[in-house]
Amino acid sequence: MHPLAARFEKNDVRALAKAITLAENNGPDRLELLKSIYPMQKGAHWIGITGSPGAGKSSLVNRLITFLRQKGLTIAVVAVDPTSPFSGGSILGDRVRMADHFTDPGVFIRSMGTRGSLGGLSRSTKETVRVMDAYGFDVILIETVGVGQSELDIMKLADSVAVVLNPGSGDVVQVFKAGIMEIADLFVVNKADMPGVPKLLAEIEAMLDLVKHDSPYRPPVVQTISTENIGLKEMWEALLAHKTYLIDSGEGTERKLANLKTEVMEVVQHELFQQIWTQEQKNGFSWLADLQDGTTDPYTAAEQILSLRNQPADKKGEKSEK
Structure with missing residues (x-):
C-alpha cells in the first residue's frame, strides 16, 4: 500500500491533501497511489453541479454544504475554475465563496484549474474524487468550470448531475445546446425570486417533453434561492430520489461500467x-x-x-x- 493511502485510516487530512497533489501533478508514484486507494473507496454520493456562468453555482454549493453538515454528513468539494491560456494560472474564486467552511473538520475543499481541458473539468478531477472517496467522505460535490456548452465531462464522473439555471440567463434553447439537456438528472432554477421564473420553468418543461418524452426517468425541476436557504431540502430530496432510481433501475451499474x-x-x-x-x-x-x-x-x-x-x-x- 502506498504510504499516503495508509495514513487515510488515521484520518490524516494532510495525507489527503498530499495525495491529491500527487495525483494532480502527475508525480512519479501517482499510479501506485491510485492503485492503492481504488479498493479503499467507500461509495460516496458523487454529485455534479454544472450550468451557465452567473447561475450561482458556487453560492448554491456553499449553502448546500451547510445544509448537509446539519444532517451530520461529511462533505468533500472539488471546485474547478478556468485556467488562463496565457499564464497557466487560475483565480480559484469558488474557494473564496466557501471560506465559511475552512475550519470545519467535516468539510474538505479542493480547487483546481482546468489546465486546458475543454470538458469543464481538469484531467485529474476523477482521480481527485476517487482519493476523496477512499478517505471516507459521505458526499462529494463536483462544481464544473461553468463554460455553458462544453462541460459534458461531468456526466462521465458524477452519479447525479444538477444543472443550475437562473431567470434572465438568455434563451433556454441556447443553454441546452450540445447535450446539456441530456446530462441533467436534476434542474435547479436558482435565484427563483427574480422575474421570469414562470417563463423559464415553462421552457424547461417544454424541452423535457421533447427530449425525455419516452425516457423512464424525467429530471425534476427544483426552485432555490440559495442566499436565503430556500429549496435546499427539495434539491437534496430530488438527488436522493435519483440515487434510488439508479439502484432500482440498474442504470447506475450501466453508467459505472461505461x-x-x-x-x-x-x-x-x-x-x-x-x-x-x-x-x-x-x-x-x-x-x-x-x-x-x-x-x-x-x-x-x-x-x-x-x-x-x-x-x-x-x-x-x-x-x-x-
Missing part, C-alpha cells in the same frame, strides 16, 4: 502520451527539421514515431546506429 471503460482508455492514452513525449525529447524531436523543410508532413512523422515505438528494443538500437 465510465470505467472510458476511464481505463483515458489512463492508457495519458500514459502513452507521457512515454512517447519523453522518448521524443530524448531523441531531440528528430523529425522536426524535416517538417520545417517540408520534406515530410505531420502524419508521416506521427506514423514513424508509432512504428518506432512498436519495434523490438534491438531493432530500435539498430535504427539509431544507422
